[in-house]
Structures are given as C-alpha cells and as structure tokens.
Amino acid sequence: MALENAATARQHIKKNSLKGFIKGQIPGYFFLLPGFIFIFVFMIYPLFRSLFLSFTQYNFAFDDKPIFTGLKNYIDMFSDAYFIEAFKNTFVFSFMFFPGMMILSLIVALMLDRGVKGSGFFRTTIFLPVVIPLSLTGIIFQWILNDQYGLLNFFLKDVLGMGFLAKNWLGDDTWAMVSIVFVSLWKYMGMLVILYMAGLQAISNELYEAAKVDGATGLQRILRITLPNLRESYVVCGIWTIIQSVKVFEQPFIMTQGGPGTSTLVLYQYTWENAFKFLEMGYASAIAYVMGIIILIFSLLNLKLSKPE
Amino acid sequence: MTKKLKLPEVIIFIILLLTAVVFLVPFLWTFLTSIKDNKEIYSSTVVIIPSIVTLEHYVKVITQMEDFLKFSYNTVVITLWSVAATVILSAMMGYAFAKLKFIGKKIYLAFILLILTLPYAIYLIPIYILEDKVNLIDTHVGLILPYVAINLPMSIFIMRGTFSNIPNGLSEAATIDGCNFFQVWSRIMMPIAKPGLATIVIFTFINVWGEFMFARTLASTPAAQTLAVGITFLRDEAASWQYGTLTATIMLSLIPLLAIFLSMQKYFIRGITEGALKG
Numbered sequence: 001m002a003l004e005n006a007a008t009a010r011q012h013i014k015k016n017s018l019k020g021f022i023k024g025q026i027p028g029y030f031f032l033l034p035g036f037i038f039i040f041v042f043m044i045y046p047l048f049r050s051l052f053l054s055f056t057q058y059n060f061a062f063d064d065k066p067i068f069t070g071l072k073n074y075i076d077m078f079s080d081a082y083f084i085e086a087f088k089n090t091f092v093f094s095f096m097f098f099p100g101m102m103i104l105s106l107i108v109a110l111m112l113d114r115g116v117k118g119s120g121f122f123r124t125t126i127f128l129p130v131v132i133p134l135s136l137t138g139i140i141f142q143w144i145l146n147d148q149y150g151l152l153n154f155f156l157k158d159v160l161g162m163g164f165l166a167k168n169w170l171g172d173d174t175w176a177m178v179s180i181v182f183v184s185l186w187k188y189m190g191m192l193v194i195l196y197m198a199g200l201q202a203i204s205n206e207l208y209e210a211a212k213v214d215g216a217t218g219l220q221r222i223l224r225i226t227l228p229n230l231r232e233s234y235v236v237c238g239i240w241t242i243i244q245s246v247k248v249f250e251q252p253f254i255m256t257q258g259g260p261g262t263s264t265l266v267l268y269q270y271t272w273e274n275a276f277k278f279l280e281m282g283y284a285s286a287i288a289y290v291m292g293i294i295i296l297i298f299s300l301l302n303l304k305l306s307k308p309e
Numbered sequence: 310m311t312k313k314l315k316l317p318e319v320i321i322f323i324i325l326l327l328t329a330v331v332f333l334v335p336f337l338w339t340f341l342t343s344i345k346d347n348k349e350i351y352s353s354t355v356v357i358i359p360s361i362v363t364l365e366h367y368v369k370v371i372t373q374m375e376d377f378l379k380f381s382y383n384t385v386v387i388t389l390w391s392v393a394a395t396v397i398l399s400a401m402m403g404y405a406f407a408k409l410k411f412i413g414k415k416i417y418l419a420f421i422l423l424i425l426t427l428p429y430a431i432y433l434i435p436i437y438i439l440e441d442k443v444n445l446i447d448t449h450v451g452l453i454l455p456y457v458a459i460n461l462p463m464s465i466f467i468m469r470g471t472f473s474n475i476p477n478g479l480s481e482a483a484t485i486d487g488c489n490f491f492q493v494w495s496r497i498m499m500p501i502a503k504p505g506l507a508t509i510v511i512f513t514f515i516n517v518w519g520e521f522m523f524a525r526t527l528a529s530t531p532a533a534q535t536l537a538v539g540i541t542f543l544r545d546e547a548a549s550w551q552y553g554t555l556t557a558t559i560m561l562s563l564i565p566l567l568a569i570f571l572s573m574q575k576y577f578i579r580g581i582t583e584g585a586l587k588g
Contacts (some may be wrong), residue, residue: 027490028411035398035461042458043424046435053434060438108328116322122572125329128336131570131577133519133537136559139544140335143342143552151338154355186332191581192361198582218317247428254541271430276526281434288430299426 060279073089083287086270089177093243093266096181102234104185105192110222112193119233123197125190128189133175134187138254141183145169145255170256173263180251180264183264187251188244192237196282199233200226239302243295343367345554350518352442363509366557376531377558380539383528384562387535388517395464396506398457403468403505404494408480418469421462429459429522435490437526447532452524465511470583471505472498508580511573518566524527536562 056066073178077083108126112119128136144151153166167180203226211221250270252258258265267287275284342350343366345359370377405411406418437446438454445451475498483497484490499506524538531539540558570577 025411028405028414030491031401031405031409031494032411032417035402036497038394038454038458039397039421039461041439042436042455043432044420046432046439047427049435049438051433052549060441081402108325111321111325114318114321116325118322118325119401122325122329122581124571125332127574127578128567128570129332131519131566132563133521133566134522134538135541136519136562139540139555140339140559142544143556144338148353149355149552151334151355155498158354159356186335190332194578194581223453243426254521268428268430271428272522275430275434276437281438284430285434287580288428288434292431294428295426295428296423299423305423 013232032078033089050285050288053282054289056282058280058282060281063111066282069282073283074290076283077286077290082262082265082270084264086267089263089265090246090248090267092177093181094186094242095305097176097184097245098241099237100181100185101189101192102238105189105237106196106230108189109193109200110226113197116258123193126193129187130190132187134250137187138251141179141186142170142255145179147171171260174262176256176260176264180255182247183255184244184248184251188241192241195237195240198235199236201229203229235302235305239298239305242298244290246294247300339559341424342552343560345553347553351378364557366553367561370554370557370561373541374543374554374558376539376543377561379531380534381561383449383535383539384518384535387452387533388514389462390453391460391517392510392513394453394457394458396509397462399461399468400499400502400506401494402461402465403470404472404498406465407471407472408477408498412536420467424464425462426580431522432459433526435524435544435565445527447528447530448558449533450535451527455523455527456513456520459523460513460516464513465484467512467580468502469509471502471508475501507573507576508583510574511569511577512580514569515566515577 026092053066055068055070056068057063057072058066143149147153147168150169152169156164156165167175169175207225207229208221211225216224246264247268249272252264252266253269253272256264258269268291271284271287271291274280274287340358341357344362345356346361346363346365349356349359406414425486432455440446440451445454479497479501480493483493488496518535519537520535521537524535525541528534528538534542536558540555540562543558544555
C-alpha cells in the first residue's frame, strides 16, 4: 500500500516538475533537430535573408556588402519596363493556362471515372508527363514544334492538308506563348486529373442511387450531383494551378529564353536573370518577394477555403 | 438498357484513346528520332518510321560524349544521397509531429506549410551567396544539401500522415517491453510505415533527378551538373544538326525515371492526393 502510494506520488512529481517536463520534450526534439537544421539553413535563414536583401542594393560582383536602400527596389519595379512586361506575360500565361487546365482535366477525369476499358492505361499515359523533367520536356517540344523538320507542321501540312495553319511556333511573338501554354498543359494535366479523380471517388454512391431512382439521366446526374459536389477539388486544383502559373519558369527559359523579343519573358525568368546574370541580388530578391506574396495570398486562401470551420 | 449505355461508352473510349495518343506522341517521336540516321531526321518530307534502324546516336553518346557520362554520374550520386537523407530525416520529423509532444508543434507545422509553396528563387539567392562563400558551388554536396531541405517539408507532411494512422497501442506495448523512444521508432514504427517511405523515395527521386533551377544555378561547370541541366548545354553545342544524339541522350536520361515511376506509380499517386498542394 505504502509502496503504491510512493509510486503514484513519484509519478505525480514527475508529471509536474520542470525536470520531468523537460525530459518529456527530449524525444520530440531528438527526432526534430537533424532535419530542422537543414530546413533552417536552406529555407528559414534564406527566407529572411532575401527579405532583407530586397530592401538593399547589392550587386554581387561590385558591392562588398548590401547597402540598405529601403523601399527603393519595390518602387523602381513600377517604372521598369521589363518588369511590367514580365508581369503582363505571366498574367497572359495564367489566363490561358488556368481555364485550359481546369476544364480539360475535369473532362478527362469524368471520362476516366466511367471506368471504360483501358482506363488504367489511359490514366498512366496522361500522368506520365508529370514525371518527365521540364528541361527534357522543353527540348522534346522544341523538336516537335520545329519550323522546318517539326512533327506538328508536318502533321498540319501533309496529313491534314492545312498548310496555312503551319507556323514557326516558337519564333513568332503571339504563338510562342500559346505553344508554351500547350506544352505546360501536356506536362501538368495529369496532376489535376489525379486530384479530380480523388474528388470524384469521394462523392458517395448513395447520391447517385437516389438520383437514379428519381429518374435522372446521365447528363443530369453529372450536372446536378457530380459537378456541385466537387467544390473542394475546384479549390485544390484551382489554387495549385494558379501557384504553378505564377512560378512558370523552365518552359520559356528552355524553349524560347523569353523571346522572341520579350514576348515570353516571365517574372521568374526576370528574377533569375537579375540574380544570376546581372548579379543584382537586391533587386532580384524584391521581385522574388513580389511573386512570393502573390503565392502566399493564394495559399492562405486555400487554407481558409478548404477548412471552413 | 445495355444498348443505351453502350454508345456513350464507345465514344468515351475513342476520345480517351485519342487523348492518350496526344500524350504519347512526344515520347514516340523522340524515340523514333533517336533511331533514325541523320539523312532521315533532316529530310525535306518528314519520315515517321525509319527505313533503317540505327543505334549510331546511342553509340556516339556513350562512347564519344564524355560529358554525358559525367552528367549521368553526377545525377546518380546527387539523387541517391538526396533521397537517402530525405527519407531518414522526414521519417524522424514526421514521427515527431505525429506522435510526440513538444513545445511549438503547431507553429512549426504551420510554418512548414506556409513556406512549402513559395518560389524557390526566394531561397536560391541567399543559398547561392552562402555557397559561394564556403566554396560549395560546383560540388555534389552543394546540390545535395539544398535538395534535402526543399524536399523535406512535403515529405514531413506525408510521413506525419502515415504515422498518425498507426495506433498508439503498439508503441505503448513496446515501451512496456523495455524499448526506449528511439527503438520504438526504429523497430516498431518504421517497418509499419513502409508505404509512406516508398512515397517519399519516389517523390524525391523524381524531383531531384529532373530538377533544373538549383542545378542550373549552383553548378556552373560539368563537374557537378546533372543531366537535366547538362542536356541543355549539349543542345546549345550541338546546334540544330544533331537532334539524333540529343534525342538519344533524352531517351537514356528517361530510362531510370520511367522505370521507377512505372514500378511505383501507386505510391506516387497516393503522395499527390495526400499532399495536394506542393511546391
């Protein structure tokens, strides 16, 4: 009896004493620390460092250290014709890429969800480009879109007999961006198809059964039950797509280097060139932060929309 | 009833088939180009199926392009180290977030979620300055370290989910049997968490193997450049008359990726649906 009391008393002390409290924390920090060092050195420190740099003038080749200039970088942006052009081009890309992704992937997901023969194969095929490195994707499509020897122009001219549609896809200021959007759709559609399919599978069968009893046709079922019940998928897919559009980089960087002229120069490439071609680390950080803030707004929106409680 | 159903099914099948063809054609075209001789690659009318199959481009890439072997070696070394470190560290951190108590847990987690989607440029600029100071530019380590860091947040998230699904009773029983907190993790939890670990392996492998921006920036010579970056320099050197070797290089770079993807597709798709919003 006394022994038992002593044991509970000890446990009681252990729970409440500072020493016991600290001891309880050890396993947690033991598992956390090694990875945290990586995240700290390569993400958290850089996050604040580039925020600081964005308020400085710092040419990596000429300046010994960053010179604090306040908001100058952020103000200069608005009179920088290249920045405005890059901002505009990023917006144009998003404006075409977003509806393309959202609608085409939804249609494909709805069709795959019917479970016709070969659906597994089709799904894998459509998803395959997601794992192909962007730089390889870019080179593959440079070859396909090639003016003289490209497969696309051959197909338009010799197979469809519509030679007037053939173009120098990547060498024309209007069509270069359209081509980049097309390549991006090829690369990323599989991602949204998978996300939509997860959403489709989450809709309960009872809803469909009930609709069937009420005599709803296939199309009515899609319009009244499937589409309204995918609300959460729209949020996840939509915000993912917007974030990818703001961050578009490799496709134009590899296929057109921002050209012809500046017709496919996007924000990310302009940041990269400022930082690693002109070595203007301060100004580049400021542009990177502008992109970061846009993305942050959408990420927060996502957290809010997907968990309303 | 069956008749009514059949027609739409057939139409859907045909549309899906055409879509699949559009998605496959770039791969087929790359492959076909790589086995054609130069005359047919650059003929005035496009030749689809080569009249003579040749492996000359592959032979040339492997025997004459020293840089290709260097790029491949760099890619393999960098990818394997990054995957190994990411798997171990995310399994530790995911476990801590799922099962252990420590101060500031919610804040850390929210912070990790927040920095997950920011553009890499924000990190890359200070990392470049830092690595320049400590002479890590153009080294394998200089790429492996940031790769581990940028792949961790998403991986932690997936591992946290995996460990949360394991009932607490198991670890309690093991503790009573005399396992310390480390043994509970390594002997009891890790074997059960295998599907989660597989997801991290394939995710990190695919991310690192094809990563472009960090590799392009932090490696400026073939000493540490990976295939994804090196190939763009091969393209620039090759000019337009060497698409044969270029497509052969692309095919060779894709083999490991396709192999790991096709064999572990299930885990990859699971990872995407679990961590819907990634960087």
